[in-house]
Amino acid sequence: MQTIIQRIDPEGNLKEQLKEAAAIIRRGGLVAFPTETVYGLGGDALNPNASAAIYAAKGRPSDNPLIVHIADTDALERIASGVPESAYRLAERFWPGPLTILLNKSGLIPKETTGGLATVGIRMPSHPVARTLIEVSGTYIAAPSANRSGRPSTTSAHHVIEDLNGRVDMILDGGHVPIGLESTILDLTTEVPLILRPGYIMIEELRKTIGPVEYDRAVTLHRKDDTIVAKAPGMKYRHYAPQGSLVIYEGEADKVVRAINEQARRCVESGEKVGILAADETADSYPYGTVRQIGPRSREEAIAAHLFDCLREFDDLGVTRIFSESFEDNPLGQAIMNRLLKAAGYQVVEIR
Ligand code: TXA
Ligand code: MG
Numbered sequence: 514m515q516t517i518i519q520r521i522d523p524e525g526n527l528k529e530q531l532k533e534a535a536a537i538i539r540r541g542g543l544v545a546f547p548t549e550t551v552y553g554l555g556g557d558a559l560n561p562n563a564s565a566a567i568y569a570a571k572g573r574p575s576d577n578p579l580i581v582h583i584a585d586t587d588a589l590e591r592i593a594s595g596v597p598e599s600a601y602r603l604a605e606r607f608w609p610g611p612l613t614i615l616l617n618k619s620g621l622i623p624k625e626t627t628g629g630l631a632t633v634g635i636r637m638p639s640h641p642v643a644r645t646l647i648e649v650s651g652t653y654i655a656a657p658s659a660n661r662s663g664r665p666s667t668t669s670a671h672h673v674i675e676d677l678n679g680r681v682d683m684i685l686d687g688g689h690v691p692i693g694l695e696s697t698i699l700d701l702t703t704e705v706p707l708i709l710r711p712g713y714i715m716i717e718e719l720r721k722t723i724g725p726v727e728y729d730r731a732v733t734l735h736r737k738d739d740t741i742v743a744k745a746p747g748m749k750y751r752h753y754a755p756q757g758s759l760v761i762y763e764g765e766a767d768k769v770v771r772a773i774n775e776q777a778r779r780c781v782e783s784g785e786k787v788g789i790l791a792a793d794e795t796a797d798s799y800p801y802g803t804v805r806q807i808g809p810r811s812r813e814e815a816i817a818a819h820l821f822d823c824l825r826e827f828d829d830l831g832v833t834r835i836f837s838e839s840f841e842d843n844p845l846g847q848a849i850m851n852r853l854l855k856a857a858g859y860q861v862v863e864i865r
Pocket of ligand 2: 658666
């Protein structure tokens with residue numbers, strides 16, 4: 514398949530620029546597009562063949578449900594049934610934006626889109642390209658992150674091209690995304706709403722808006738525990754994984770630096786290609802291997818925005834062993850560490 518790559522001029526007329534992309538969506542094709550969180554791989558959420566094509570293009574197991582993207586709140590009534598009042602309060606406060614809510618689905622949404630589940634994840638993205646694409650295509654857009662299954666999510670078009678060129682009809686290049694981590698997923702079908710995936714919108718803000726909210730047990734895990742079943746089917750698969758083996762070091766900063774350096778030196782001496790993921794503050798302390806500065810600890814948004822980029826860069830460099838600092842000491846730490854721990858397959862060294 515020949516993939517059309519279209520660069521978007523954010524200053525230009527978006528409706529005009531997105532006409533062809535919308536036509537592709539309408540006829541059941543696939544278009545990768547930027548959102549404020551990560552790039553999405555979009556297809557018509559109401560067309561079972563389009564959903565099947567998304568799974569095929571990603572190489573994704575088809576029991577893993579897709580998030581349905583909407584451009585106006587009225588869509589809630591059509592896509593979901595028995596919409597609770599809390600959904601409207603959340604929509605009012607956080608949409609458009611990086612929050613996905615889970616509700617019981619209506620008959621309009623085919624089971625192919627929800628991986629056979631009776632619930633549906635719904636999100637109204639704030640990125641102008643995403644919103645305009647939904648509006649112009651005149652449907653709802655099912656979109657997982659635009660990466661090959663198991664790989665880090667994509668935050669800029671060249672990463673999407675790397676993973677999906679030749680497998681989708683079109684890739685829209687809208688530059689680097691602003692947030693860089695996928696949306697917070699909140700399950701509203703349980704008695705107490707549960708966060709299934711932490712993201713940019715944090716638990717305290719959700720509690721302020723709708724009262725009690727808890728984390729799903731699989732989210733707060735810092736060690737792999739096979740007895741706990743993740744409620745979001747996608748969270749059970751190996752995820753975000755770079756090609757090299759990744760180990761996270763936790764503990765006091767100077768001790769972590771020393772421990773990583775010791776391992777890095779050994780690996781370099783035995784001919785391995787070493788990558789080190791470090792905060793700006795400590796990046797100069799690592800003499801062995803290739804160091805990637807993820808951002809300053811004082812700006813957790815920067816760390817979130819660069820995490821997937823750094824993991825992909827290590828792949829590009831052919832790195833076989835990655836050692837990473839830990840980044841949980843900030844408000845976004847929960848979301849950042851959730852992705853990093855999965856990328857590491859939960860390999861953590863605690864330094865005392
Ligand atoms: O920020 C985002 O959410 C991005 C952009 C493109 O919007 N999308 C995204 O989709 O991250 P994806 O498919 O890569 O991750 C969605 C996660 C998966 O782990 C999936 O299992 C879970 O959400 N999910 C979706 N619908 C669900 C449902 N009905 N019940 C339980 N989990 C669901
Ligand atoms: Mg994904």
